[in-house]
Amino acid sequence: MSVDTATVKRVARLARIAVTDDDAERMTGELNAILGFVEQLGEVDVSGVDAMTSVTPMEMKKRQDVVTDGGKADDIVANAPMTDENFFLVPKVVE
Numbered sequence: 001m002s003v004d005t006a007t008v009k010r011v012a013r014l015a016r017i018a019v020t021d022d023d024a025e026r027m028t029g030e031l032n033a034i035l036g037f038v039e040q041l042g043e044v045d046v047s048g049v050d051a052m053t054s055v056t057p058m059e060m061k062k063r064q065d066v067v068t069d070g071g072k073a074d075d076i077v078a079n080a081p082m083t084d085e086n087f088f089l090v091p092k093v094v095e
Contacts, residue, residue, distance in 0.1 A: 003031045
C-alpha cells in the first residue's frame, strides 16, 4: 500500500490538522515507511506461537463475580452536609 500527498492532506483535514505542502511531502515519505514496516510484519510466520499478555509468563488474577455495595457507602457520604441511611439529602429545587 502506498500513500500519496492527496491522501496525507485528506487525512490531515479529517484530523483537523493544518498541514503545509512541504509537511505533506515529508509525511508522505514517513507514512509510506511505516506502512512498509507493517507489511513486513505481515510476512512473519507466527504459527505455533501462543498469544500472550506479558513477556513474563503469569497467571491472570481473578476474583469472584459477586454483587456488592463496595463497602464504601459510609466513606462516600462522610463529608456530605446532610445524609440519611447513606443517601445524600439535597434541598428541593422544583416546586
